[in-house]
Amino acid sequence: MSKVALITGVTGQDGAYLTDLLLKKGYIVHGIKRRSSLFNTERIDHLYQDPHEKNIQLKLHYGDLTDSTNLIRIIQETQPDEIYNLAAMSHVAVSFETPEYTANADGIGTLRILEAVRLLGLTKKTKIYQASTSELYGKVQEIPQSERTPFYPRSPYAVAKMYAYWITVNYREAYDMYAVNGILFNHESPLRGETFVTRKITRGVAKIALGLQDKIYLGNLDAKRDWGHAKDYVEAMYLILQQPKPEDYVIATGVTTPVREFVRMAFNEVGIEVEFKGKDDKEIAVVTACKNPDFKIAVGKEVVAVDARYYRPTEVDLLIGDPTKSQTQLGWKPKYDLAGLVKEMVANDVELFRKEVLLKDSGYYVRNQFE
Numbered sequence: 001m002s003k004v005a006l007i008t009g010v011t012g013q014d015g016a017y018l019t020d021l022l023l024k025k026g027y028i029v030h031g032i033k034r035r036s037s038l039f040n041t042e043r044i045d046h047l048y049q050d051p052h053e054k055n056i057q058l059k060l061h062y063g064d065l066t067d068s069t070n071l072i073r074i075i076q077e078t079q080p081d082e083i084y085n086l087a088a089m090s091h092v093a094v095s096f097e098t099p100e101y102t103a104n105a106d107g108i109g110t111l112r113i114l115e116a117v118r119l120l121g122l123t124k125k126t127k128i129y130q131a132s133t134s135e136l137y138g139k140v141q142e143i144p145q146s147e148r149t150p151f152y153p154r155s156p157y158a159v160a161k162m163y164a165y166w167i168t169v170n171y172r173e174a175y176d177m178y179a180v181n182g183i184l185f186n187h188e189s190p191l192r193g194e195t196f197v198t199r200k201i202t203r204g205v206a207k208i209a210l211g212l213q214d215k216i217y218l219g220n221l222d223a224k225r226d227w228g229h230a231k232d233y234v235e236a237m238y239l240i241l242q243q244p245k246p247e248d249y250v251i252a253t254g255v256t257t258p259v260r261e262f263v264r265m266a267f268n269e270v271g272i273e274v275e276f277k278g279k280d281d282k283e284i285a286v287v288t289a290c291k292n293p294d295f296k297i298a299v300g301k302e303v304v305a306v307d308a309r310y311y312r313p314t315e316v317d318l319l320i321g322d323p324t325k326s327q328t329q330l331g332w333k334p335k336y337d338l339a340g341l342v343k344e345m346v347a348n349d350v351e352l353f354r355k356e357v358l359l360k361d362s363g364y365y366v367r368n369q370f371e
């Protein structure tokens with residue numbers, strides 16, 4: 001018999017990679033997607049299976065983490081062996097704009113899942129993975145950060161995720177449920193949302209190289225993150241739920257890098273060298289060499305500028321994870337390093353925007369539909 005998994009946030013970056021992984025392992029995968037006025041399944045369209053066919057392995061359900069009746073019904077109908085709770089309002093900066101919604105979806109949403117499993121009498125059958133985050137560490141208490149490091153959240157997002165973390169631990173202890181936290185550090189990929197810093201940079205670099213954009217405006221270039229590849233991190237999620245005992249794990253590379261260095265690496269991928277000048281919100285990056293004959297970027301061109309509106313009211317300055325427990329207990333080891341990640345993301349975005357150039361050069365352009 002195939003195992004059954006339910007993935008919330010199936011249309012997101014991690015949802016897409018995890019769905020692919022679990023389908024390859026022979027799972028029946030149920031995914032919860034939100035209704036939106038435009039299609040929002042682009043990341044999983046290649047995995048889509050026509051519900052009119054027999055024996056389909058992937059099934060999507062409309063739902064929302066703010067609707068407990070919907071969650072109870074879907075969990076009852078699907079009777080999952082494993083739930084991966086990946087759905088969240090996941091953007092830290094946006095959580096300052098929508099704090100109440102973020103608390104509802106990211107914090108109480110997790111409670112709704114746990115409570116649905118309990119009410120339906122599935123505590124012995126259904127294992128629950130909660131997508132916890134290195135943002136819990138917030139203001140630096142200790143480096144590197146491990147399963148034992150105290151939390152000090154610095155955004156409405158992180159505070160909501162802190163509730164989700166502890167309610168998961170509490171249900172595990174109170175009701176003897178298999179409910180666990182993966183405390184994942186930042187992980188990126190070509191599927192990363194366009195407004196997270198890595199993807200914003202790789203898209204910007206590709207567009208600048210191809211002459212489609214002038215410069216990239218960024219916020220805090222000093223922030224340091226422990227960046228891995230989402231493909232490696234969904235493997236860890238799966239492994240965490242296969243352990244004999246329910247426990248929480250840190251998933252990280254153990255290497256930290258400033259945003260400024262990510263910018264430099266991304267430009268280097270297209271043969272452009274940059275140097276940074278100035279300080280704080282006057283800092284810029286200018287081109288010092290363009291070694292790729294395909295791209296005609298003038299030396300001295302300003303390609304990055306700081307815009308203070310991307311600063312956050314409270315920032316997380318430094319994240320670096322200690323992956324010892326996941327390496328020893330799960331046997332988890334990432335296949336990608338940062339250089340490999342940057343290479344793949346930049347190559348993907350160059351390819352993406354080359355198509356745009358081709359359309360433009362062939363006389364097609366994006367017409368304003370009200371013209």
Ligand code: NDP
Nearest residue numbers: 009011012013014064065086087088090105131133186187
């Ligand atoms: P994304 O933002 O790419 O995906 C989030 C998913 O959640 C999307 O499918 C989104 O739907 C869905 N969603 C948002 N709000 C709701 C809601 N109210 N009800 C139902 N679904 C909702 O995030 P990632 O894939 O990067 O991250 C997955 C999870 O892991 C998140 O919980 C995130 O907070 C957490 N995390 C991520 C890390 C990272 O570096 N990527 C690190 C640590 C934790 P839609 O497509 O319609 O917007």
Ligand code: GDR
Nearest residue numbers: 090092133134135185186195196197198218219220223310
């Ligand atoms: P983060 O990711 O907040 O760590 O949360 P993000 O890529 O948004 O920011 C990383 C760092 O870069 C700085 N930064 C900018 N960030 C954005 N988005 N845009 C900019 O222009 C910019 N300039 C500088 C930020 O200030 C920050 O320090 C991600 C999300 O996936 C969360 O859901 C997840 O929990 C954590 O990673 C781990």
